[in-house]
Amino acid sequence: xxxxxxxxxxxxxxxxxxxxxxxxxxxxxxxxxxxxxxxxxxxxxxxxxxxxxxxxxxxxxxxxxxxxxxxxxxxxxxxxxxxxxxxxxxxxxxxxxxxxxxxxxxxxxxxxxxxxxxxxxxxxxxxxxxxxxx
Numbered sequence: 001x002x003x004x005x006x007x008x009x010x011x012x013x014x015x016x017x018x019x020x021x022x023x024x025x026x027x028x029x030x031x032x033x034x035x036x037x038x039x040x041x042x043x044x045x046x047x048x049x050x051x052x053x054x055x056x057x058x059x060x061x062x063x064x065x066x067x068x069x070x071x072x073x074x075x076x077x078x079x080x081x082x083x084x085x086x087x088x089x090x091x092x093x094x095x096x097x098x099x100x101x102x103x104x105x106x107x108x109x110x111x112x113x114x115x116x117x118x119x120x121x122x123x124x125x126x127x128x129x130x131x132x133x134x
C-alpha cells in the first residue's frame with residue numbers, strides 16, 4: 001500500500017506540529033500514537049520518525065544559537081565590569097573578572113591541559129593558533 005508524497009509545505013507544517021509536541025514533553029511512542037489516531041496524515045512510522053528527527057534537529061539548532069548568544073552576552077557584561085573596575089583601580093576585582101572571562105572562554109581549561117600535558121599540549125596549542133589566528 002503506497003502513500004502519496006506530501007508537499008514541502010505540508011511536510012514543514014507537520015514538522016512544526018511535531019516540534020510543538022516535543023516541546024510539550026511527548027515521547028516518540030506518544031507522538032506516533034497521536035499522529036496515527038488524531039490526524040489524517042496517513043504516514044508510516046518511518047515518516048513520523050523523520051519528522052521527529054527534523055524537529056529535534058531544529059530544537060538543537062535553536063539551543064546552540066541561544067547558547068552562543070548567552071555566552072556572548074556574558075562576555076560583554078564581563079568586559080564592561082572589567083572596564084569599570086579598572087577605572088576605579090580595583091585590580092583585585094579586575095583579576096576576579098579576568099578569571100571569570102578565562103572560565104567562560106575556556107582558557108582556564110586550556111591552562112590546565114598545558115600544565116598537565118606539558119610540551120605536547122603546547123605543540124597542540126601552537127598548531128591551533130596557527131590554524132585559528134585571534
